[in-house]
Amino acid sequence: MNHPAHPTSSFIDQVRTLLGPRGFTDDPELVEPWLTDWRGRFTGKTLGLASPASTDEVAALVRLCHEYHVPIVPQGGNSGMSGGATPDDSGTTLLLSMRRMDAIRSLDTKAREIVCDAGVVLQTLHDAVEMERLRFPLTLGGKGSATVGGLVSTNAGGTxxxxxxxxxxQVLGLEAVMADGSVLDTLTPLKKDNRGFDLKQLLIGSEGTLGIVTAATLRLLPEIGGRRVLWAGLGSIRxxxxxxxHCEAHAGDLLEGFEVVPRHSLAAVLDYLPDARSPLRGEHEWHALIELVVQEGADDRLDLVAQTLLESALEQDLLQDxxxxxxxxxxxxFxxxxxxxAPAERAIGPAAQHDISVPVARMADFVTEAVPAVEARFPDHDAIAFGHLGDGNVHFHVLAPRGSDRAEWEASQAxxxxxxxxxxxxRYGGSISAEHGIGQVKVDELQRLGDPVALATMRAVKQALDPRGILNPGKLLPLASAPDSP
Ligand SMILES: Cc1cc2nc3c(=O)[nH]c(=O)nc-3n(C[C@H](O)[C@H](O)[C@H](O)COP(=O)(O)OP(=O)(O)OC[C@H]3O[C@@H](n4cnc5c(N)ncnc54)[C@H](O)[C@@H]3O)c2cc1C
Structure with missing residues (x-):
C-alpha cells in the first residue's frame, strides 16, 4: 500500500477528542463486524471506526485525515455487493461510518421533497414518507440496511x-465533504441551473472516491392508489x-416493473421456500413478473388495463399463460x-455473479448467445439470467458444478x-456494472475493458479532487502512485 504505515498517535488522539467516546472506537469487538463485506468475500483491517454525528464533525475529521494523509473508507449500511466499503488489510485506513447521521432534516409534503442525512436507512425513509401519503420510488432487497449515502454513492437501482x-x-440536491474537508452544499433543489458542471451528478456513483456524502435532497411522489401484479409464462427470452x-405500448406509464425469471431460477426458489407455489400450472422456459401501478383515484382503470393487456398478448402469441x-x-x-x-441460488452452491447491462433491444440476443456459450466453455456450470429486462440489466449468474468446494472453485475458476x-x-456494447458498482471486486476488469479515454478522465478527476488519494483508495480506480508525503 502507498499510505503511511503508522499514523502518529497524535492523529488518533485528535480523532478521539474531536468525536468523543460515541464517535470513535478501536475496540476490536465493536469494529470487527464492519470489516467484512456483505457477501463475505473481503475482510480488512482498520485504525478504528469513526462515527461522526454531524456534517461539521465529518468536515473536521476529513481535514485531520487530509493533514495526516490518512486514507478514509466511507461506509453506510455495508450492504454493497462490490466490497467498496471494506478497508484493505494494511490496517492504516480509517473506517468512516455514516450510520450515526440518521436524521430526516426536513420533509416538504407540498413540494414533495425530503432532506435526509446520509445515514438514514432506506426502509426508514419509506416509512417516514408513507405516513405523509407519499412514496420514494426506489427500493431494493437491502432496504433494511442500505443508507441514503450508500445509495447515492453507488447510484443504486432496484426494481x-x-x-x-x-x-x-431521485437526487435533487447534495451535501458532501470534499477531500480537504471543505463542504460542498448543493442541497437546495433548482429545476434549472446552468452554473457549469453538475457536481452532485459527478459525486453520485463515485463510490466514496471523490467526497463523503453527508446529506441529500430527494424527490418524492404521491402514494400509489393501487397496483396489479401479473405473472406470465413464456417460451423464450425473445x-x-x-x-x-407490448406492455409499454398497452399500459404506458402504468408499467412500474418488468422482471424476468428463467425456469431454473423458479425451480430453485420453489425448492428453497417451503410453502411457495408456482403462480402457473404448466412448465415454461421463462416467466415475466409485471407490475402495473396507478395514482390515487384511478384504481378502477387497473383491472381493465391488466385484463386487456393479457388478453391481447395471448391473442398475439406473446405469452403462453x-x-x-x-x-x-x-x-x-409473486x-x-x-x-x-439470489438466496435460493446461494443455497445451491458457489456462483460467479455479474450485474451486467446491454442495450435493452439487444438483451434477448445477448442471453440467447451467452447462456450456451458459457455452459459450453465451462462444462457442468449453469448460466442463469434473471431480473430487470426492462432496464437492459440482468443478473447473470454462473453456478459452479454441484458439490464444488467454494474456496477451491473461487480460486481456480471464478x-x-x-x-x-x-x-x-x-462485445454487445454493455456495462460490467449496471447496479452494484466497481468497488474492489471489478477494478481490474474495468481497467482491462473500460474505454481508455473514460478511464483517463476519471483518473484526472480523482487527481484534481483528491490529490492526496485519501478517499477510498483502491476502489473504483486502481491505487495511484504514492500520494504526496506528509
Ligand atoms: C439483499 C440485497 C439486495 C440488493 N439489491 C440491490 C438492487 O436491486 N440494486 C442495487 O443497486 N443494489 C442492490 N443491493 C446493493 C446495496 O444495497 C446498494 O449498493 C446500496 O446502495 C448500498 O448502500 P449502503 O449504505 O449499504 O452502502 P455501503 O455498502 O456501506 O457502501 C457502498 C459504497 O458507497 C460508499 N459510501 C457509503 N456511504 C457513503 C457516503 N455517505 N459517502 C460517500 N461514500 C459512501 C462506500 O465507500 C462504498 O464504496 C442489494 C443488497 C442486498 C444486501
Whole structure:
C-alpha cells in the first residue's frame, strides 16, 4: 500500500477528542463486524471506526485525515455487493461510518421533497414518507440496511428503475465533504441551473472516491392508489422482449416493473421456500413478473388495463399463460418468488455473479448467445439470467458444478468465468456494472475493458479532487502512485 504505515498517535488522539467516546472506537469487538463485506468475500483491517454525528464533525475529521494523509473508507449500511466499503488489510485506513447521521432534516409534503442525512436507512425513509401519503420510488432487497449515502454513492437501482430511474434521477440536491474537508452544499433543489458542471451528478456513483456524502435532497411522489401484479409464462427470452414492448405500448406509464425469471431460477426458489407455489400450472422456459401501478383515484382503470393487456398478448402469441394476483397477499407472494432467487441460488452452491447491462433491444440476443456459450466453455456450470429486462440489466449468474468446494472453485475458476462473461458483455456494447458498482471486486476488469479515454478522465478527476488519494483508495480506480508525503 502507498499510505503511511503508522499514523502518529497524535492523529488518533485528535480523532478521539474531536468525536468523543460515541464517535470513535478501536475496540476490536465493536469494529470487527464492519470489516467484512456483505457477501463475505473481503475482510480488512482498520485504525478504528469513526462515527461522526454531524456534517461539521465529518468536515473536521476529513481535514485531520487530509493533514495526516490518512486514507478514509466511507461506509453506510455495508450492504454493497462490490466490497467498496471494506478497508484493505494494511490496517492504516480509517473506517468512516455514516450510520450515526440518521436524521430526516426536513420533509416538504407540498413540494414533495425530503432532506435526509446520509445515514438514514432506506426502509426508514419509506416509512417516514408513507405516513405523509407519499412514496420514494426506489427500493431494493437491502432496504433494511442500505443508507441514503450508500445509495447515492453507488447510484443504486432496484426494481422500479424502468419507470422512475436509478438514484441519479431521485437526487435533487447534495451535501458532501470534499477531500480537504471543505463542504460542498448543493442541497437546495433548482429545476434549472446552468452554473457549469453538475457536481452532485459527478459525486453520485463515485463510490466514496471523490467526497463523503453527508446529506441529500430527494424527490418524492404521491402514494400509489393501487397496483396489479401479473405473472406470465413464456417460451423464450425473445418472447419476453416482445411482451415488454407490448406492455409499454398497452399500459404506458402504468408499467412500474418488468422482471424476468428463467425456469431454473423458479425451480430453485420453489425448492428453497417451503410453502411457495408456482403462480402457473404448466412448465415454461421463462416467466415475466409485471407490475402495473396507478395514482390515487384511478384504481378502477387497473383491472381493465391488466385484463386487456393479457388478453391481447395471448391473442398475439406473446405469452403462453398468465395470471393476475387476486389480492395484495398474492401480489406479495409473486414478488417473494422474484426476490428469493439470489438466496435460493446461494443455497445451491458457489456462483460467479455479474450485474451486467446491454442495450435493452439487444438483451434477448445477448442471453440467447451467452447462456450456451458459457455452459459450453465451462462444462457442468449453469448460466442463469434473471431480473430487470426492462432496464437492459440482468443478473447473470454462473453456478459452479454441484458439490464444488467454494474456496477451491473461487480460486481456480471464478475469475476466468467472469472475464469470459465480461468479454461477451463488452462485445454487445454493455456495462460490467449496471447496479452494484466497481468497488474492489471489478477494478481490474474495468481497467482491462473500460474505454481508455473514460478511464483517463476519471483518473484526472480523482487527481484534481483528491490529490492526496485519501478517499477510498483502491476502489473504483486502481491505487495511484504514492500520494504526496506528509
Ligand atoms: C439483499 C440485497 C439486495 C440488493 N439489491 C440491490 C438492487 O436491486 N440494486 C442495487 O443497486 N443494489 C442492490 N443491493 C446493493 C446495496 O444495497 C446498494 O449498493 C446500496 O446502495 C448500498 O448502500 P449502503 O449504505 O449499504 O452502502 P455501503 O455498502 O456501506 O457502501 C457502498 C459504497 O458507497 C460508499 N459510501 C457509503 N456511504 C457513503 C457516503 N455517505 N459517502 C460517500 N461514500 C459512501 C462506500 O465507500 C462504498 O464504496 C442489494 C443488497 C442486498 C444486501
Amino acid at each position: 422500479q428503475v424502468l419507470r422512475h430511474g436509478s438514484m441519479r434521477a 418472447q419476453a422482449r416482445e411482451l415488454l414492448l 398468465a395470471t393476475i394476483a387476486a389480492n395484495e397477499h398474492q401480489a406479495e407472494q 414478488w417473494l418468488l422474484r426476490e428469493s432467487i 475469475k476466468e468465468v467472469s472475464s469470459f462473461v465480461y468479454d461477451l458483455v463488452t
